[in-house]
Amino acid sequence: MAKKKQRPTAKPTIRIGYGWDSHEFQSGIPLKIGGVTLPHPEGLGGHSDGDVLLHALTDALLGGIAAPDIGSLFPPSDPQWKGADSAVFLREALKRVRAAGYALVNIDSTLILAAPKIGPHTAAIRQSVAKLLGISGDCVGLKAKTPEGMGTDHAAIAHAVVLLKRKS
């Protein structure tokens, strides 16, 4: 019987990645979502700048290549990430995706928060995320919902999925 050909190095043509994050609102800090500072009396607490959308996207990129998650790569216990710009995390995740032999095709995301209203800022956030990820704005999906009945009015939640394509 002919031996089955083994291709241990064959990589899937496409891969999907998923990320989720949440942060609690705190007064006295700026609100950053998707790298954009939004006018609001409260920001998102956390060891870094609390950018819930960039954190979910970072985990989605890392998850797409089955790499360790954001908390493993950038431990909140490490003082160097205190107040850090979350774009740093996203760029590192994207670098790892590219090093693994993949290119980002598109992303989709959902924000869940009671306030502020995201609608007026959707275009700016999509453009900011597109620029950070090196893809065009029409490859960045962003929906915003209010947390009806979830009891999470004092937090912001973000879900994100990414599609990765093997580089030829």
Ligand SMILES: [Zn+2]
């Ligand atoms: Zn986070």
